[in-house]
């Protein structure tokens with residue numbers, strides 16, 4: 001029988017990897033993608049801000065206009081051969097936001113006016129929100145045209161990563177918000193227009209005319225784009241809820257990461273009602289598949305000289321204690337989740353995961369079937 005994780009890779013069409021910052025979401029997304037491609041799937045991994053070295057190792061440049069297949073030689077090196085195939089798309093938040101503006105603005109003039117708008121350039125929070133939203137839209141297109149058997153979606157490093165799933169609510173709140181109503185030019189009534197003229201004058205005095213015009217332009221153009229994005233948000237959400245989608249929470253054994261992981265579990269499963277399937281405990285000593293960790297026999301057999309024994313023993317004991325703690329942690333997560341969900345551990349690779357060899361090590365440590 002397949003392990004639950006292998007089952008997910010085999011059966012799902014979309015896997016979303018979420019979790020706290022720096023726990024290895026991007027790395028694990030890449031490892032799962034390699035595993036799936038080794039199993040013969042055509043896979044797209046949509047990653048956000050991967051480490052430069054990992055992107056280079058895979059031979060894919062950052063933020064190209066569309067997904068890129070690593071060179072065949074690299075695919076072979078990590079054990080991928082036809083029918084298995086892997087493409088990667090590294091998204092750059094700013095490039096993505098600009099693409100959305102170009103795509104959804106009414107015309108070229110509006111697009112370039114917004115792109116050169118100082119406020120647009122500086123409202124990074126909104127740009128960041130658009131980034132996930134757009135990633136999801138791109139993914140939607142790929143799912144529809146059956147170009148891939150499986151899409152693995154990496155998410156950015158924050159709780160905001162799941163905002164795209166709440167986008168309809170958030171966007172309409174924004175659109176209905178007082179700020180928007182205040183700024184969006186209104187031509188409904190004479191009185192309103194008169195009030196608006198007075199307000200504009202007042203703002204000209206307080207903000208300076210250029211700033212006021214930029215603000216108004218930003219809000220009016222941006223609101224149109226947001227409402228268009230909002231249009232198919234419902235459909236996007238329904239994709240995430242489908243049975244062939246899966247949410248995995250990636251975490252490290254660190255206390256803060258575990259706390260964040262619980263937040264993501266609750267958010268996806270309970271608040272958003274998404275198909276949450278389980279945990280990957282990355283950077284953990286509970287997985288000993290990839291190298292020999294010290295064991296008690298090291299001390300009893302006196303393999304190492306008396307002189308260095310104490311120092312090495314301290315280190316080894318620390319590592320053994322960590323191994324035990326991580327194994328307990330994994331067991332506790334498994335117990336709490338019950339039989340319908342899973343938790344798998346991935347090893348801590350001391351040199352980090354920034355080349356194909358170490359990535360392959362991580363893939364090899366995934367359940368073999």
Ligand SMILES: Nc1ncnc2c1ncn2[C@@H]1O[C@H](COP(=O)(O)OP(=O)(O)OP(=O)(O)O)[C@@H](O)[C@H]1O
Nearest residue numbers: 021022023024025026027157283347348349352353
């Ligand atoms: N199993 C592992 N063993 C050792 N190092 C790892 C492991 N997994 C990831 N790393 C390293 O940890 C760092 C962070 O990994 P990664 O970028 O995948 O995390 P992330 O969760 O995507 O981060 P962010 O939240 O910033 O997007 C990288 O340097 C990566 O090489």
Ligand SMILES: [Mg+2]
Nearest residue numbers: 025026048049
């Ligand atoms: Mg990342």
